[in-house]
Amino acid sequence: MKTLVTYMSQTGNTKKIAEAIYGELEGEKAIKPISEVKDLEGYDLAFIGFPILQFDIPPVVKNFLSASTKGKKIAIFMTHAVPEGFEAIHSWTGSYEQAAAGAKILGAFDCQGELAQPIIDMLLKADDPQMKAFGEMGPSTKGQPDESRVKKAKAFAKEVQAKA
């Protein structure tokens, strides 16, 4: 079995989870930023990871999912600033199901990731009260994803690979 871990990550949180997943995988494997992946040709399974940006999945990831996952076994992993279980998360992340409608989605994992300081500073200056509230939440995200989240990501990797 050949497995790919591919991700988009601007401040390293999703990359940290990607590397944890990659480390757990058995068999032939590769890890690459999504910008370096043309298609999933030759892979039996792909883990695809990204941060939640602006209450949605990043457009570049949405395009990749629509264009390249038809008929493929994939698993999704995501990081976001809000705590896990936050009410609105599903409405932000649900669009990956639509974008990857032709794929066999074997699982999805999400966890909190630290909000980078320049982003906190920018959000605190925003006029939109929802954005400002995000900025105020920023310090509580420090150090995420922590060891306990990394451990859950590793368990997720094993679970998905066993299903594939």
Ligand SMILES: Cc1cc2nc3c(=O)[nH]c(=O)nc-3n(C[C@H](O)[C@H](O)[C@H](O)COP(=O)(O)O)c2cc1C
């Ligand atoms: C422009 C921007 C928009 C964001 N929007 C959201 C959001 O809508 N909801 C959320 O929970 N986190 C949001 N975040 C936080 C990121 O999802 C979080 O910090 C993530 O872990 C970043 O992953 P990365 O380090 O792999 O880039 C946003 C971050 C940025 C930079």
